[in-house]
Amino acid sequence: MFVPFVDPITHENLQYEDGFYKSEISEKKWPIINEIPRFCDLNNYSNSFGYQWNIFSKNQIDSFSGTDQSEKRFYLETSWSPEDLNNKKILEVGCGAGRFTEVVLSKTNANLHSFDFSNAVYANYQNNSKFRSRLRLSQASLYEIPYKDKSFDKIFCLGVLQHTPNFDQSLKALVSKLSISGELVVDFYPVKSILTFIHSKYIFRLITPYMPKKILLGLIRLFAPLCIYLFDLLCFLGLSLFTRFIPITDLRLIPKKLSSEERKEWAIMDTFDAFSPRFDNPKSIKHVSSYLKSLGCEISFAGYVNFPGGKSAVVRAIRKR
Ligand SMILES: C[S@@+](CC[C@H](N)C(=O)[O-])C[C@H]1O[C@@H](n2cnc3c(N)ncnc32)[C@H](O)[C@@H]1O
Structure with missing residues (x-):
């Protein structure tokens, strides 16, 4: 029922x-x-x-x-x-x-x-x-x-x-x-601490929720390979604290068993999910x-x-x- x-x-x-x-x-x-x-x-x-x-x-x-x-x-x-x-x-x-x-x-x-x-x-x-x-x-x-x-x-x-x-x-x-x-x-x-808001997302979000969705997604797609490379490099060097300055989702949260193409798609989706919504509270x-x-x-x-x-x-x- x-x-x-x-x-x-x-x-x-x-x-x-x-x-x-x-x-x-x-x-x-x-x-x-x-x-x-x-x-x-x-x-x-x-x-x-x-x-x-x-x-x-x-x-x-x-x-x-x-x-x-x-x-x-x-x-x-x-x-x-x-x-x-x-x-x-x-x-x-x-x-x-x-x-x-x-x-x-x-x-x-x-x-x-x-x-x-x-x-x-x-x-x-x-x-x-x-x-x-x-x-x-x-x-x-x-x-x-x-x-x-x-x-x-x-x-x-x-x-x-x-x-x-x-x-x-x-x-x-x-x-x-x-x-x-x-x-x-x-x-x-x-909200954990002031660090929550020290994140590149909150700078980009001054603009991204108001951009045409297709253009935003296109830009995220374009820059994703570079951002993924930099993110992985910082983690490899033990500098993961600095990944917050790279405008991409936290790649460590993506399931490990995905292929690199699937991982990229997941990262693009999650980044769009972070940058496009009208509200982030x-x-x-x-x-x-x-x-x-x-x-x-x-x-x-x-x-x-x-x-x-x-x-x-x-x-x-x-x-x-
Ligand atoms: C990040 S998605 C999460 C979707 C799903 N729960 C998941 O975890 O995959 C957030 C969802 O909340 C929905 N949402 C936002 N405001 C809402 C509202 N006022 N009433 C119902 N849904 C809302 C959005 O449309 C969106 O699909």
Whole structure:
């Protein structure tokens, strides 16, 4: 059973009609495009992600990359087991191309509700077509989620919050959809120290989010081989602290078993992912935990989680009121 869609603002029930959902009371309509209901303005601040995830639609999907990086990351960060997810109402927020959608649907019999603010949902739809009967996809914003409050037992939101305009409001919106005793898991870019902001990314980002996406991607592609060479050289010389001055993603976090061409593509994708989004708002783990506590949650974990090829700042919270 799926949780039914509602009007994202008034929470009125919706009726399905050919090609759209319609509010029973206000008669407002939301279109269904490529079989995916769209509950938001299609042109929004997340457009760079729609572009990115429909170009690099398969690179991070375990079944295509031949790695288990997304699976390992998901289960280590959430500390859930596949059995925990069976017969639960689960919501994935900011699903991108569906790397974690695949992880949940491939090893459990759960029904999953996933949405993203961008047209990345189309990449997810294609990547997870074989699970279609257990996947309820939509395009929506986490500030206007098309489900009633307190609907979900488990909510996960990985790699998303730093890209939203108001981190705390985003947390509040997620908690509102959790049932009492339901569990939320988030990961995010952490603020560790002032060093977090001493990074070439924050200089380039003064311009790059506003550049035409095609040109930005072209420039990243052009300079990637040189940047990769310099990054690897600094690491080889034991000077990895200085890699932050090279405008490329942290190459040490890319799975080791990829070929050099695949590694380059992954690096280009991750660099575009860092330079193109409109928002990049890291937060401290302490801030995220205390804000979730103020929303009536108990924190079951707050800290760093290591997974093969990376490390994330993670907070797990259980809604108490
Ligand atoms: C870095 S991607 C991560 C995607 C996916 N979770 C993953 O880890 O592969 C961040 C995603 O957050 C989505 N996003 C940003 N703001 C959002 C919002 N207000 N509501 C829903 N999704 C949002 C973007 O469209 C993008 O696909």
